[in-house]
Amino acid sequence: MAKKKNTEEPAAQKPAGGLFTYAPAPESPAAAGDIAASYGHFIGGEFVDSSGSEALKTVNPATEQVLAEFARGTEEDVDRAVAAARKAFADWSALPGSERAKYLFRIARIIQERSRELAVLESIDNGKPIRETRDVDLPLVAAHFFYYAGWADKLDHAGFGPNPKPLGVAGQVIPWNFPLLMLAWKIAPALATGNTVVLKPAETTPLTALRFAEICRQAGLPKGVVNIVTGDGRTGAALTAHPDVNKVAFTGSTPVGRAIAKQVAGTRKKLSLELGGKAANIVFDDAPIDQAVEGIVNGIFFNQGHVCCAGSRLLVQESVQDELLAALKHRMGTLRVGDPLDKNTDIGAINSAEQLARITALAEAGEAEGAERWSPACELPGAGFWFRPTVFTGVSQAHRIAQEEIFGPVLSVLTFRTPAEAVEKANNTPYGLSAGIWTEKGSRILWMANRLRAGVVWANTFNKFDPTSPFGGYKESGYGREGGRHGLEAYLDV
Amino acid sequence: MSTLAANAQGVAGSGLADVAASEASLRRFLHGLPGVDQVGLEARAATLGTRSIKTTAKAYAIDLAISMIDLTTLEGADTVGKVRALCAKGRNPDPTDPGTPRVAAICVYPDMVATAKEALRGTDIQVASVATAFPAGRVALPVKLADTADAVAAGADEIDMVIDRGAFLSGRYLDVFNEIVAVKEACRRPDGSAAHLKVIFETGELQTYDNVRRVSWLAMLAGADFIKTSTGKVAVNATPPVTLLMLEAVRDFRAATGVQVGVKPAGGIRTTKDAMKYLVMVNETLGDDWLTPHWFRFGASSLLNDLLMQRQKLTTGRYSGPDYVTVD
Numbered sequence: 140m141a142k143k144k145n146t147e148e149p150a151a152q153k154p155a156g157g158l159f160t161y162a163p164a165p166e167s168p169a170a171a172g173d174i175a176a177s178y179g180h181f182i183g184g185e186f187v188d189s190s191g192s193e194a195l196k197t198v199n200p201a202t203e204q205v206l207a208e209f210a211r212g213t214e215e216d217v218d219r220a221v222a223a224a225r226k227a228f229a230d231w232s233a234l235p236g237s238e239r240a241k242y243l244f245r246i247a248r249i250i251q252e253r254s255r256e257l258a259v260l261e262s263i264d265n266g267k268p269i270r271e272t273r274d275v276d277l278p279l280v281a282a283h284f285f286y287y288a289g290w291a292d293k294l295d296h297a298g299f300g301p302n303p304k305p306l307g308v309a310g311q312v313i314p315w316n317f318p319l320l321m322l323a324w325k326i327a328p329a330l331a332t333g334n335t336v337v338l339k340p341a342e343t344t345p346l347t348a349l350r351f352a353e354i355c356r357q358a359g360l361p362k363g364v365v366n367i368v369t370g371d372g373r374t375g376a377a378l379t380a381h382p383d384v385n386k387v388a389f390t391g392s393t394p395v396g397r398a399i400a401k402q403v404a405g406t407r408k409k410l411s412l413e414l415g416g417k418a419a420n421i422v423f424d425d426a427p428i429d430q431a432v433e434g435i436v437n438g439i440f441f442n443q444g445h446v447c448c449a450g451s452r453l454l455v456q457e458s459v460q461d462e463l464l465a466a467l468k469h470r471m472g473t474l475r476v477g478d479p480l481d482k483n484t485d486i487g488a489i490n491s492a493e494q495l496a497r498i499t500a501l502a503e504a505g506e507a508e509g510a511e512r513w514s515p516a517c518e519l520p521g522a523g524f525w526f527r528p529t530v531f532t533g534v535s536q537a538h539r540i541a542q543e544e545i546f547g548p549v550l551s552v553l554t555f556r557t558p559a560e561a562v563e564k565a566n567n568t569p570y571g572l573s574a575g576i577w578t579e580k581g582s583r584i585l586w587m588a589n590r591l592r593a594g595v596v597w598a599n600t601f602n603k604f605d606p607t608s609p610f611g612g613y614k615e616s617g618y619g620r621e622g623g624r625h626g627l628e629a630y631l632d633v
Numbered sequence: 634m635s636t637l638a639a640n641a642q643g644v645a646g647s648g649l650a651d652v653a654a655s656e657a658s659l660r661r662f663l664h665g666l667p668g669v670d671q672v673g674l675e676a677r678a679a680t681l682g683t684r685s686i687k688t689t690a691k692a693y694a695i696d697l698a699i700s701m702i703d704l705t706t707l708e709g710a711d712t713v714g715k716v717r718a719l720c721a722k723g724r725n726p727d728p729t730d731p732g733t734p735r736v737a738a739i740c741v742y743p744d745m746v747a748t749a750k751e752a753l754r755g756t757d758i759q760v761a762s763v764a765t766a767f768p769a770g771r772v773a774l775p776v777k778l779a780d781t782a783d784a785v786a787a788g789a790d791e792i793d794m795v796i797d798r799g800a801f802l803s804g805r806y807l808d809v810f811n812e813i814v815a816v817k818e819a820c821r822r823p824d825g826s827a828a829h830l831k832v833i834f835e836t837g838e839l840q841t842y843d844n845v846r847r848v849s850w851l852a853m854l855a856g857a858d859f860i861k862t863s864t865g866k867v868a869v870n871a872t873p874p875v876t877l878l879m880l881e882a883v884r885d886f887r888a889a890t891g892v893q894v895g896v897k898p899a900g901g902i903r904t905t906k907d908a909m910k911y912l913v914m915v916n917e918t919l920g921d922d923w924l925t926p927h928w929f930r931f932g933a934s935s936l937l938n939d940l941l942m943q944r945q946k947l948t949t950g951r952y953s954g955p956d957y958v959t960v961d
Contacts (some may be wrong), residue, residue: 158924159693159916164685270683429881430673473917482685579668599670 161475164482166269171260174346177208180216180369181352183223184362190215195342195371200266200488201479201523209345212370217337217377220366224308224335225383227363232305232333236292243288243330245358250281253354257347261319262479264346266488266524267442269480279604280323283622286606287327290627294332297624299633305333306409306632307385310378312399313348314391315341315490316445316546321390322348324621326365327606332630334386335364339378341391342371343491376402384408386630390447393544393570393615411619411629413447413611415544416572418593419565420450420601421555424459426577430599432466435550438575438601440474440486440528444548445494447616448573450601451545454561457554464532464552471528472515486548489524498526498547505531505540510551536567544570558583562590571613575601594620643892644854652854656807659851663806666850669842669878678873681917682910691909695944696734698908698936699726701926703761703897705740705934707768707865716745720752722961727941729957730948736937737926738791742767743780746787761791761831765816768835768864770795774812781819784828791829792820793861793932796848798838806851813855831859831897837869845875849882859895865932870900873910880918893922899932905943908936 179188189210196205210216231239250257257280258272267276294303309329313321318340329336340348348367355365368374372395379387379399389399390413403410420438422431438450455463479487489495506512514527526547534541534551541551555561565574574593576584588596594612597603604610609625611617619629644650652662686694704723706715720739727733738759739749749760762784765777772780781792794816800808813832820828832852836845852860860879863870876898883894898911908931915923923929938958946952 157916157921159697159912159921160690161684161686162688162690164687274683426667427670427673428667430670430677433673433677482683600672 161483163478165478166259166262166480166482168259168263168480170255171263172256172350174207174260178345178349178369179210180212180220181349181355181365181367182216182220182363183226183366184356184360186352189213190219195369197264197343197345199263199523200343200490201520203522203524206264207346209349209369212339212368212374212377214377216368216370217374217381220337220368221308221310221378221381221383223363224337224366227361228307228335231330231335231361231364234333236294236331236333239330239333240288240291242358242360243284243291243327246354246360247281247284247288249354249357250277250284254278254281257319257350259480260350261347262487264344265315265318266479266490267445268484268487270482270484271442271487276317276320279606280319283320283323283327283606287331287626290328290624291331294627294631297627299628299631303332303631303633306630307334308383309334309336309386309388309630310381310384311336311338311388312375312378312391313338313340315344316442316447318344319347319351322351324390324626325388328621328626329386329388329630330364332627334630335366337366337368337378337384339368339370339375342369345369379403387411388619388629389413396617409629411611411621412617413619413621414572414615414617415546415570416447416449416612416616417452417542417544417568417570418448418450418573418575419452419454419561419591420575421454421561421565421577421587422456422459422463423558423576423578423580423583424456425579426459427579427599428459428463428466431463431577432470434575434577434599434601435467436470436474439550440471440548441602443486443489443526445490445546446602448595448602448610449546450573450575451550452541452565453550453552454555454564455552456561457556460554464530467530468513468515471530474515474517474528476517476525476527477520486528489526489547492524494546495524495526498545498549501540501543501545501547502529502549505534505538505549505551508538508540510534510538510540536564542568558587562587566590566592569615572616573597640856640892643890647890649854649890653807653810656805659806659810660804663847663851666846669846671842674842674878675874678877678914681877681913682873684909684913686909686913691943692947694909694912695905695940695947697924698905698912698931699940699944700734700737701930702736702937703738703740703899703930703932704736704937705865705899705932707740707742707763711742711745713745713748716741716748717752718961720749720758722937722959723758724753724756726937727944727958729945733941733944737930740793740932743784743787743789746784746789750788759790759829760788761793762787762789763793763795763864765794767793767795767833768866770797771799774815777812778815778819781816785820785822789828791831792816793831793833795833795835795864796852798835801839801844801848806847809848810851810855813852813857817856829858830856831861831895832857833861833864833899835864835867836862836871836875837867842874842878845878846882849879850886853883853886853892853894857894859897859930861897861899861932863898863900863932865900871898871902871932873914876911877914877918880914880923883923884919893928895928895930896923897930897932902931902933903935904939908940
């Protein structure tokens with residue numbers, strides 16, 4: 140297989156202006172290790188070519204340079220992968236939990252050891268800043284494997300009765316916003332409970348999943364326990380439709396989730412869906428303002444807003460609106476947009492041209508509908524896909540930007556007068572994935588949390604993740620939980 | 634118009650003039666300030682600490698940090714010789730490179746002010762003196778005022794006073810306020826000018842972040858020119874979150890009153906890496922207006938030599954070692 144070094148130029152760093160300008164502090168792209176010119180699938184413990192000839196390309200969204208080609212998985216490829224997983228299931232599920240745990244602990248440790256390589260590779264393939272992959276994604280990925288490794292030999296005590304059984308072969312389809320983290324959320328609990336998996340990474344971000352396949356080999360994981368089939372939506376559909384798959388787990392958009400639910404309906408497959416969101420971040424007048432501003436920024440600009448639980452609707456009490464928005468805009472002026480591999484970059488590249496077009500269209504709709512648009516002045520690099528952090532004020536519930544998931548660095552600001560109105564507005568969405576509450580009053584946090592129809596409610600923080608905490612949605616944000624003890628249930632026959 | 638008068642006017646114009654009219658109104662105001670979420674504040678300070686400052690940015694920051702140092706000796710064992718040596722170091726921090734910036738000030742006890750003043754003649758290096766029965770401050774007000782007046786008379790350009798932490802913790806905010814006002818008055822010189830007043834909170838004793846925000850506003854309302862974290866004499870001195878909170882306070886105070894106040898973290902800042910983190914906080918919280926020795930200082934003694942070693946490394950490309958900077 141031909142190898143090529145990754146030698147692209149970093150995109151221009153936004154000039155900070157002022158006296159103290161940070162010089163470029165680029166992480167080396169070479170740290171990502173060798174990226175092959177083309178990839179096949181990982182099936183039965185081997186890297187194999189696709190049965191088809193169609194190849195897709197993955198590009199660096201910060202430069203638009205093609206990083207590698209990868210196979211578009213065919214139905215035949217999926218069939219081979221499911222067969223390999225089925226074959227491996229008997230032995231894997233028969234292993235004592237303590238033995239399965241050893242493999243998971245080993246994988247977690249290898250991820251830690253190779254975290255720099257994985258962080259750089261993720262940043263290159265996804266466009267997210269290295270600061271985030273290094274400080275958030277990779278630590279969480281390792282933590283997830285460590286956490287579920289701990290459960291593998293304690294399933295009798297997980298609250299599902301004695302000796303709960305695995306389901307069999309899990310078909311898992313994951314999105315591009317947290318490629319490796321979503322892989323960890325899917326694979327770690329599945330393996331801990333004794334299932335085998337076929338995972339399809341997103342079509343714009345397959346590289347870290349393929350690198351994870353190497354880690355499975357390095358860890359000596361039995362062949363066929365983890366299979367990776369790359370491809371696009373057709374590949375994903377073939378996987379979720381496959382008759383020998385016992386469990387379907389999907390994270391992605393609500394329309395696709397709905398299609399999968401229809402497809403799976405009437406079969407014996409167990410299904411968990413983690414879909415879109417339009418979370419309300421609710422700021423009361425007694426909130427710790429400086430930290431609330433940080434929470435708002437972290438809620439919507441973290442990962443370029445490509446977060447299903449992003450706090451994309453800011454609900455602010457009218458009495459503090461001016462003060463809060465002034466502080467928020469000041470803070471947004473310090474956000475550094477640019478080269479994802481620069482260690483000082485806060486906001487990286489939008490993942491794809493397609494996503495950029497969608498964000499742009501929705502932002503234009505916001506303006507057309509009469510909301511007021513504001514972005515800090517910041518230079519954007521010439522090549523690549525970029526979008527300035529943007530805030531819309533004067534937004535009302537009827538506007539599209541208050542209803543539809545934008546999945547980009549765009550915040551819609553609405554106001555409320557009373558706690559009851561805040562709850563009403565926050566719940567007035569087809570989604571229900573997450574919500575945030577900012578107030579110094581503990582009793583109000585509890586009152587609100589009991590009334591908010593959202594799977595996760597953060598209090599005086601936002602976008603905090605931990606493997607011990609279950610995550611999942613209400614309504615059109617999906618069903619089933621990932622993480623924590625609850626996350627085991629999705630992979631057990633209970 | 635003197636800055637003193639201008640500052641008083643700014644506070645008056647902002648509608649905050651009668652905040653200290655009574656114990657009750659002062660308490661209401663201070664307790665009405667937005668709360669501080671500990672987890673969020675510490676997380677923000679930690680994130681800013683991950684900024685990567687390299688090459689030209691590092692060179693700028695090192696020189697800026699050197700120029701912001703209040704080079705300090707506050708020991709019972711201080712002698713004239715020791716203070717003179719420190720002054721010589723402040724004037725010429727790196728004898729191998731005359732391009733090295735001078736420090737901002739030499740900080741000493743009141744009885745060493747005259748010595749320092751003499752040793753610094755002909756430079757623009759300030760002499761800062763701690764006063765008001767530093768570090769505990771546990772004496773009667775007249776003694777504190779005499780201590781201050783004595784240092785000012787000896788030529789101190791800046792006075793670093795300590796607040797009455799006991800009074801603050803027992804909720805007697807107005808006593809703390811009035812004491813600062815009185816010390817500020819004692820900073821006046823016969824010619825009508827005044828020594829710059831830095832107010833030390835000893836945040837390690839005030840403990841909570843809410844207290845730090847309240848005391849910051851209290852001191853600024855009372856006329857502090859600078860607010861300073863610590864004496865360097867207790868277990869917990871300057872920390873990044875406490876300093877960040879104080880930077881936010883001076884930012885908000887200027888927005889409310891138009892009056893700009895300086896910030897001085899002191900104690901425990903020993904390495905170039907630490908100093909960089911503080912400068913990043915200043916840069917991203919306050920910006921250019923505070924990136925000068927006039928508005929931001931480091932209270933430190935051992936920090937200078939680490940900055941000098943890093944500076945030499947940048948200039949020569951080699952690490953030297955502690956024997957290639959002077960120990961004073």
